[in-house]
Amino acid sequence: MKKVSExxxxxxxxxxxxxxxxESEGVEMxxxxxxxxxxxxxxxxxxxxxxxxxxxxxxxxxxxxAELSGVLRSILGLERHWRVALVGAGRIGMALLGYQDFxxxxxxxxxxxxxxxTKVGQRRHGVTIRADAEMExxxxxEAIEIVIVAVPVEVAQEVVDRVVRSGVRAILNFAxxxxxxPAGVALxxxxxxLELEALSYALSAGRRGRRWAAGARA
Amino acid sequence: MKKVSExxxxxxxxxxxxxxxxESEGVEMxxxxxxxxxxxxxxxxxxxxxxxxxxxxxxxxxxxxAELSGVLRSILGLERHWRVALVGAGRIGMALLGYQDFxxxxxxxxxxxxxxxTKVGQRRHGVTIRADAEMExxxxxEAIEIVIVAVPVEVAQEVVDRVVRSGVRAILNFAxxxxxxPAGVALxxxxxxLELEALSYALSAGRRGRRWAAGARA
Numbered sequence: 001m002k003k004v005s006e007x008x009x010x011x012x013x014x015x016x017x018x019x020x021x022x023e024s025e026g027v028e029m030x031x032x033x034x035x036x037x038x039x040x041x042x043x044x045x046x047x048x049x050x051x052x053x054x055x056x057x058x059x060x061x062x063x064x065x066a067e068l069s070g071v072l073r074s075i076l077g078l079e080r081h082w083r084v085a086l087v088g089a090g091r092i093g094m095a096l097l098g099y100q101d102f103x104x105x106x107x108x109x110x111x112x113x114x115x116x117x118t119k120v121g122q123r124r125h126g127v128t129i130r131a132d133a134e135m136e137x138x139x140x141x142e143a144i145e146i147v148i149v150a151v152p153v154e155v156a157q158e159v160v161d162r163v164v165r166s167g168v169r170a171i172l173n174f175a176x177x178x179x180x181x182p183a184g185v186a187l188x189x190x191x192x193x194l195e196l197e198a199l200s201y202a203l204s205a206g207r208r209g210r211r212w213a214a215g216a217r218a
Numbered sequence: 219m220k221k222v223s224e225x226x227x228x229x230x231x232x233x234x235x236x237x238x239x240x241e242s243e244g245v246e247m248x249x250x251x252x253x254x255x256x257x258x259x260x261x262x263x264x265x266x267x268x269x270x271x272x273x274x275x276x277x278x279x280x281x282x283x284a285e286l287s288g289v290l291r292s293i294l295g296l297e298r299h300w301r302v303a304l305v306g307a308g309r310i311g312m313a314l315l316g317y318q319d320f321x322x323x324x325x326x327x328x329x330x331x332x333x334x335x336t337k338v339g340q341r342r343h344g345v346t347i348r349a350d351a352e353m354e355x356x357x358x359x360e361a362i363e364i365v366i367v368a369v370p371v372e373v374a375q376e377v378v379d380r381v382v383r384s385g386v387r388a389i390l391n392f393a394x395x396x397x398x399x400p401a402g403v404a405l406x407x408x409x410x411x412l413e414l415e416a417l418s419y420a421l422s423a424g425r426r427g428r429r430w431a432a433g434a435r436a
Binding site: 006009012013014018038040076077082092099105145146157171176179184188190191193195198202203204205206 | 224227230232236257294309310317364370371372387388390394395396404406408409411412413414416417418420421
């Protein structure tokens with residue numbers, strides 16, 4: 001199994017999305033140039049990325065849309081559904097429970113846990129929130145494969161450690177802090193608040209810069 | 219204005235979050251060690267990050283929580299609200315419109331636009347969705363400072379170009395594709411689908427690896 005970089009995997013996801021859109025429009029062939037343009041890559045990069053997984057398409061005709069999207073779906077593990085659990089049913093967690101696209105994309109949230117007793121027993125979008133203390137056993141018994149962590153920063157690492165000890169090998173973290181996982185466990189982070197604050201910083205720094213520059217000229 | 223790296227800005231956001239939590243608990247001092255532990259950094263890194271903005275705290279006593287959080291809020295531009303517009307009221311866009319934390323965090327979505335006529339005129343959480351064609355003029359007239367782009371991949375770059383031409387200098391992109399912006403425009407990306415697919419890939423590659431290894435032993 002050739003090692004594939006994270007940025008290559010991200011581009012494969014983008015290619016698949018573009019191919020799927022074309023497929024639904026009934027298009028049969030798509031050129032590396034078109035894929036490149038929409039993915040913000042070069043045609044050479046597209047050809048290099050895809051050549052790692054086999055020989056597709058014919059020079060001048062492009063890639064066969066249905067075949068290539070099937071191959072990418074298989075490479076990315078998207079031919080099946082993954083069993084996903086949510087830990088932390090706060091504001092973000094509740095929004096994620098309600099986000100119907102996870103199921104459509106093959107990542108149905110089938111279990112949810114929270115440490116807040118007032119939330120335990122509540123049912124949201126077909127999932128009943130259970131007590132945090134039941135988490136470890138449930139992760140094992142329900143063969144959960146991916147855990148979404150949406151707990152407060154202060155307990156995030158501890159929750160991730162418990163999740164990892166329960167045998168889960170893939171974590172999507174929404175807590176705005178740096179999380180450590182052992183080798184063999186995949187971790188991805190999503191943080192809207194941090195991204196917005198980075199934009200706020202950039203806008204503020206830009207204004208400070210302009211004000212200072214104006215002052216220097218005055 | 220000293221140039222501050224993106225990773226430093228992200229850590230400042232994390233420190234601020236931790237300080238705010240402590241502040242709400244009535245804690246007055248917080249050590250670099252405690253900040254470091256919760257932020258996944260070292261105490262030396264915390265001291266270095268914060269020393270760039272002034273002299274805080276006393277050796278052995280730690281940082282004054284209220285003062286330092288005030289300073290960080292100011293550095294990050296969080297003492298004010300930013301005017302945010304949403305372009306694209308699809309599944310993700312609608313979820314973002316409903317996500318109440320943006321307003322609480324100082325990023326209220328005050329305008330929304332969509333190219334789909336059936337969505338125009340719909341009101342969601344106090345915001346009426348308007349026609350895409352009205353976007354440029356509204357961005358200028360309403361002095362929008364940050365635009366959240368949640369449109370399909372194929373039109374994302376075109377929408378961003380129009381947003382930039384309207385004078386907006388900060389963009390949060392949810393479209394799973396690479397977006398180019400000119401110098402002086404800040405761009406951040408959030409993509410749950412890509413992160414989930416990267417986890418799916420990692421789990422699949424791990425299985426393939428184990429299966430192959432088992433085959434080799436057989």
